[in-house]
Amino acid sequence: MSNGLDRLSYQSRWFKVAPERKFFVWLLMMVLAFTLPPPGQGILLAVVAAFTCWLLRISFWRWLRFLSIPLAFLLVGVLTILLSVAVEPARMLVAIPLGHYWLGVLPEGLTMANATFWRSLAALAATFWLVLNLPFPQLIVLLRKGRVPRLLTEQILLTWRFIFILLEEAMAIHRAQTLRFGYRTLPQGYRSLAMLVGLLFTRVLLRYKAMAITLDIKLYQGDFHL
Structure with missing residues (x-):
């Protein structure tokens, strides 16, 4: 089984390019991301x-969807840097009173x-380029x-x-619960989610035992052939 990101990497125009070349291109992107001024970083991002x-034959909006989850964490971090608390608002560009503070x-x-x-x-866009x-x-x-x-x-x-x-088992359980209207209401959804977590743990352990048995049958000696 492969996820969406893995499938995209196989349809890349650079699929047959040596991984060392991709890694050095990524290093160059990272060096530029950390050394250029903000306008240059914006150009690099574009x-x-x-x-x-x-390379991946995808639309810009799909690329944005991939970037949306880490971008949300980035915005929260930037917001904490942007906002400050002070006793006097004299040096602040924009200030909101909060009791005795601003x-x-x-x-x-x-x-x-x-x-x-x-x-x-x-840097995030460069890393996504390498992953994809x-x-x-x-x-x-x-x-x-x-x-x-x-x-x-x-x-x-x-x-x-x-x-x-883990993803395969979670999707299978969630699909079965959805077909039985397990998420029709909010309380019912919480109960279904709790059941999903419990069943997921059990089924992953069973899959692990099955894999261990398979490795024993194949005379596994503690090393994978990488």
Whole structure:
């Protein structure tokens, strides 16, 4: 089983490009994202977005949907940098009274929030470019060539596999509950969600036992052939 991101990496125009080249392109993007001023980071963001959409044959709106979840966390972080609390509002560009204090925006806070936003967004777009264009087998090859410890590589491989098992089981349980109107009302939805979590834990353990039995049948000696 593969998820949407994994399927996209296989339809990329750079699917057959060596993973080392992709990694060095990503490093170049990251260096530019952390060294350019905010206007340059904005230009880099637009170039990376257009490059990603062209390589993956997807629309700009679909790329934005992929970016929306981490972007929400980024906006919350930037907001905490932007807002300041002070006793006197004299130096604040915008201020709202809160009892004996003022909540507002300081000039240095605005500058820092602006720099953080564009730097993080450019770095995030570059990282998404690598994730969306690097199939998991190529990632394993890259880790091996980077002399990453074998144990860590095996853990990454198993974690990747169990993510899909978890998603597959969760989707199957949720589909069955939906067909039985398990989420028709809010209280019923909470009960169904609790049942889903309990069943999910049990079914994943059963899948793990099945995989362990399969490995024993194949005379597994503690090492995967990477």
